[in-house]
Amino acid sequence: MTNSPAADQTGKIVAWYDRHHRDLPWRISPPMAVRGIRPDPYRVWLSEVMLQQTTVQAVKSYFALFTAKWPTVTDLAEAETEDVMKAWAGLGYYARARNLKKCAEAVAFSHGGRFPDTEEGLKALPGIGDYTAAAIAAIAFDRPAAVLDGNVERVISRLHAVDAPLPGSKPLMRALVAKMTPGERPGDFAQAMMDLGATICTPRRPACALCPVNGSCTALASDDPERFPVKAGKKEKPVRLGAAFVAVDETGAVFLRKRPGHGLLGGMTEVPNTDWTARQNGATGADAAPFDAAWHDCGTVVHVFTHFELRLTVFRSRVGRATAAGHVAGPGWWEPEESLAGEALPSVMKKAIAQAIPDAFQPRLRSQAAMQSRG
DNA sequence: TAAACGTGGGG
DNA sequence: TCCCCAAGTTT
Incomplete structure (x- = not known):
């Protein structure tokens, strides 16, 4: 018989x-x-959650850390949210x-420690959407689920020269993937499509040979493969301005505080900073500091988020802890320099702190270098 | 449906 | 330098 x-x-x-x-x-490879x-x-x-919009390279070390810490x-x-x-x-x-x-x-607490083994059951869980539910169902539970991620969209859109732009063409592409998904080894098929998209059917200069x-x-037969997938136009990034304040005490500890548990960088740690607004309105200078001190302008760091570019003016001050305690607005704490690197600091905050204290995240390197230069 | 939501690497 | 983008989900 002839296959379709x-x-x-x-x-x-x-x-x-x-x-x-x-x-x-x-x-688990073949x-x-x-x-x-x-x-x-x-x-x-x-x-799968780590890989959402994130490269394999970036995920590897985090995956190793998480599985070692929480097997x-x-x-x-049962872990502390802060540790996560x-x-x-x-x-x-x-x-x-x-x-x-x-x-x-x-x-752990509502499903007896076992993941649901169906797309529907998985999708009901926090952080699991269409793609992740299908991927887990196929890869972990051998279910013939139609797995559609960015790689598969690229492969499918090229195989069929799908002219309709994403994301509107997603339902069509999902149907096309469903038609290809086999009853045998559906998980390997899903991973095969993703590997094909990642290594052969790449966004630019695909290795069609x-x-x-x-x-x-x-x-490939009728057109330029790089033309697919067709995507809706992207919007330009607005610029926002703000200021960040790095207070250091006599021991080298840095004053930190917690961001709200939702929204941008939700639940993460920060140094005190102003709102990030579209226009310089006078509130992004040292006059916006969280407490009175001799704030020194350390220059500006630029950080690009998904939907805006941030230009953050960084200020530093040396503050006596006892003196500062009575002047600090709102809750926060002094983080010792040796444990600063282990804090829940997003990259933009590490960048701001490093601008104020260039070796803030290498205190050991600093002392080792000093030892070696002496030795 | 569209906007919010991070980061670092590669062409 | 700049733009694209990488295994998306939530509201």
Whole structure:
């Protein structure tokens, strides 16, 4: 009998995966997977959440840290939220970390410590949307779920030369993936599509000569593959201005405080700073400081967020702790310099602190260098 | 439906 | 330097 074109492509892609798959810390690669060895759903879930809008390279060290610190979903559920935020610091999109903890608690305390094994059950959990639910169902539970992420969108849009722009064309693409998804090894098929998109069917300069389905790719045959997927135009980034205040006491400790538990950088730690506004209105200078001190202008750091660019003027002051205690507005604490690097500081805050104290995050390096230069 | 939500790397 | 983007979800 003759396979359908979709099934033919599926077979070629899975065969390609068997030879060219990436070995990743959270993955059970063939031939182990073919023997029915399933990956730990906890590790699959953790990796999938970390990988949302985030590169494999960036995720690797965080995945190692999390699985060493919290080997099971129950360990994570019983952890202090603050420790989870500290461990997530630097990875970005911090709502993921907040939802990660909530999801772990739901699984540990409401689902008997086991993840639901269906798309529907998974999608009901915090931080798990269409993609992640399908990915976990397919990879961890061998369900023939239609897994559609950015990689798969690229592969599918090129195979079928989908002219309609994203995200409107998502339902069409999901239907096209569903048609290709096999009853056997659906998890390996999903991972094969993602590996194909990541290593062959790349956004720019795709390696079509090496593609297992280059014989049936509409974009390659009739057009420029790089033209796909078609996306809606992006908006330009507004600039916001603000000021940050790095107060250092006589021991080198830095005054820190906590951000609200929602919104931008929600639940993360910060140095005191002003609102970030569109226009310089006079409130972004040293006069906006959280308490009176001799504030020294350390210059500006630029940090680009998803939807705006921030230009932060950084001020530093040397403050006697006893003196400052009575003048500090609002709650906060003095963080010793040796433990500063372990705080739940997002990158923009580390950047601001480093602007004021260049070696703030290398106190050991500093003393080692001093020792060596003397030795 | 559109906007909010981080970061670092690569062309 | 600048722009794109990388295994999306929530509101």
